[in-house]
Amino acid sequence: DVKVTQSSRYLVKRTGEKVFLECVQDMDHENMFWYRQDPGLGLRLIYFSYDVKMKEKGDIPEGYSVSREKKERFSLILESASTNQTSMYLCASSLSRTSGKNEQFFGPGTRLTVL
């Protein structure tokens, strides 16, 4: 089974702090994604990556950056956390951009609260 793990289930940070959310997948997937989910808004794509050291902006990249130094790890960085970044953050991975099928496997999520 594909396993996608996220470093924390719950996280509380203060405004202005730099926050790192880590995601690791164990199935040699090329594609990795970061979403945030807020009530009434569904899942919104922040950033994604199709390969090591590659990154692409999603729909809402402002206030975030990402890092993918190794194939299995995709980090989401909040450079200076703000209260409007309080949300559930979900990481996902999928096999390959050349695959017609693109089933995504999701991690359990990190519920981040910024005070």
Added chain:
Amino acid sequence: LAKTTQPISMDSYEGQEVNITCSHNNIATNDYITWYQQFPSQGPRFIIQGYKTKVTNEVASLFIPADRKSSTLSLPRVSLSDTAVYYCLVGRGNTPLVFGKGTRLSVIA
């Protein structure tokens, strides 16, 4: 990216068959249709995927008409544990999936 439209919510009694229809009028030739299920405080989970006609697995069936502009997820004999949000997405390997707001299914005893 192909946009999808699906009902905001549905209610069903236990034991009934539930059909959730999704429209995707601008689906591209190479796009697949995928459905996900999400329980509260969990990440979405893949249910079923198809390209055309009918696909069935141990959980659900997916019906896709010839024009592929819509699809219907069919859940046979739902139980209380099927209460969840169901997302319909279209896409292919080289494009990220776009999740809409999904359909909130409530199963009533």
